[in-house]
Amino acid sequence: MAHARSHIGIDLGGTHVRCARVDAQGRILAAERRQTSQAGPEAVMRQMADLVGRLREPGTRGVGIGVPGAIDAATGTVLNIPALAGWGHVPLAEAVSRASGLPCLLENDAKAAALGEWRAGAGRGCDNLAYVTVGTGIGGGMIVDGRLIRGIGGLAGEVGHTHVTDSSEPCACGRYGCWQAVASGTALAGRARAAVAAEPSSRIAVLAGGEAVTAFHVAQAAREGDERALALLADFARLLGMGFANVQHCYSPSRIIMGGGMSALFDLLQADMASALRAGLLAGFPPAEILAAELGDDAGLVGAAMIAAEIE
Ligand SMILES: [Zn+2]
Incomplete structure (x- = not known):
């Protein structure tokens, strides 16, 4: 046999x-x-x-x-x-x-x-997709016309370091204004820590219990209906959606698949990401469907x- x-x-x-x-x-x-x-x-x-x-x-x-x-x-x-x-x-x-x-x-x-994700996850059967991993940083891989785009060094689709603003906290790469400097899990946690410092009795601070505040504390507070946490996530989703519009302008995918640690927050972010994507697109681009990755780690x-x- x-x-x-x-x-x-x-x-x-x-x-x-x-x-x-x-x-x-x-x-x-x-x-x-x-x-x-x-x-x-x-x-x-x-x-x-x-x-x-x-x-x-x-x-x-x-x-x-x-x-x-x-x-x-x-x-x-x-x-x-x-x-x-x-x-x-x-x-x-x-x-x-x-x-x-x-x-x-x-x-x-x-x-x-x-x-x-293309062969065995949320991208099955789709020949134009953008995979964007959102965790401590932001990375990506693009399937265009049924082919994985590689480029020199295999680095095509390194969308986390596209420039989206003139001011931000420093990016891990040493520059300022990269997409990942404003829309990664690290960036969300940084904004949450600033909010907690200004409001030490907030629900996010209580959930963190004296430990370093993370994106997951924000998510937990948001699921309980905490308005501060919901506002942080709405802003985070807007910044992600804005970057997704850049991705769509470059690669024109029909699906954008979000992976990485922050995809655990997908249900909290989905609606605001989709509306920011629509708002950021040039007329004539049908907005890609934004999906959570299926294969996780x-x-x-x-x-x-x-x-x-x-x-x-
Ligand atoms: Zn950078």
Whole structure:
């Protein structure tokens, strides 16, 4: 009997290396994770080879790796990973391929997640979609005319650093006015902390209970009907919708899929994001449908495996 075909996806993160065996429909069959070794690329590559060895089966055909930084997909080289030291010009695909005997491909992690949602999540059957991950930062991956857009370094669709205002808190990139500086979970938490400082008896402050205020405290207060929290979220949704209009002007998707940690707040944001998108669009652009991602944290893992499936 022929062995069922499968592929291995690896999601390389600053804190964890996650690995899964995935079937042709994008279903995770088995998965494991390790804390990312901080001892440098050689140690992480050994972790990856070990995980692949544990999860592969006779029908496993290849490995795809989602990388949180810039890559050269053609040579399988990591060019730079901001969150991990020592990852300049590392021939990662070749190393994992040599250790496992399986073909291996790299993809930027946001692009891998876009591919995962396209093949197995909220983007199924849609050939023009924008995947936007909203968490501590904002990232993206675009499917245009049925093709994942990559660009040099695999960085096309890096929409979080598009400039949307002349004033903001500093962005993680060191500049001011980036979309992610005003519309990420980090930005929402910062605004909530300022609100709590001005009003220490507010419901948000009570829910935080002396801990650092996060976006999730705001969401919890909003679900209880707290007006301060609802106003913070309405403004946050407006800034997200404004950026979605920029995304639509650039790529003209029919669906915008919101992933990342802030997608847990999707039901609270949906209506205001949609109206800000409509308000920001040039006449003639039918507004994209804004949907929550379906695969959650697994989008990048599934998408990395799908990258491997596509080389066959
Ligand atoms: Zn920036």
